[in-house]
Amino acid sequence: DIQMTQSPSSVSASVGDRVTITCRASQESSSWVSWYQQRPGTAPKLLIYAGFTMESGVPSRFSGSASGTDFTLTINNLQPEDFATYYCQQANSFPWTFGQGTKVEIK
């Protein structure tokens, strides 16, 4: 299985800040990595797929990038509704696997 090591596990930030979350894949693969946002009590919501392609309707302050086995989600100009938990997920090979999650908290 491809392991997705996500960091940090939590981050405290203020409205207007930039937040960067990273996932490192345990093996080289193509960029079939997605990012999801999950608010408490709700299902995950797709933000980014194929490494850097933004899902329709997602604010442009969210962006994704890839370099080798490292995949990054960046949130610019953090908004109150962005405080949530974020997960990466790889779809390069089965079984699909997720990172452990990063909780973005209010500082």
Next chain:
Amino acid sequence: QVQLQESGPGLVRPSETLSLTCTVSGDSINTHYFSWIRQSPGKGLEWVGYVYYSGTTNSNPSLKSRLTLSIDTSKNQFSLKLNSVTAADTAIYYCARHSGGAALDYWGQGTLVTVSS
């Protein structure tokens, strides 16, 4: 608007079979792959398996020996059966649709299944 809705018992006894159904509306089940994902506090998000309208399935090896996935195109539904459950199978179970970008673009609201006597 595409919607997915999980249904099934919220409580299952240990060693019995967990059965869930996902009903898809706003889209034909013949056009996409669909997956089950579960989320428990101890293990985060775990992909369970996928099903396609042709009957093709793929399961997480960690569950494969206990898992049956099926689809009923006439009802626009797909189902999961997990046998010999233990407390470790307690989780919120989600169904979700695969997008063209190998991601999960529509999710059900999730259903909590507790394994307990």
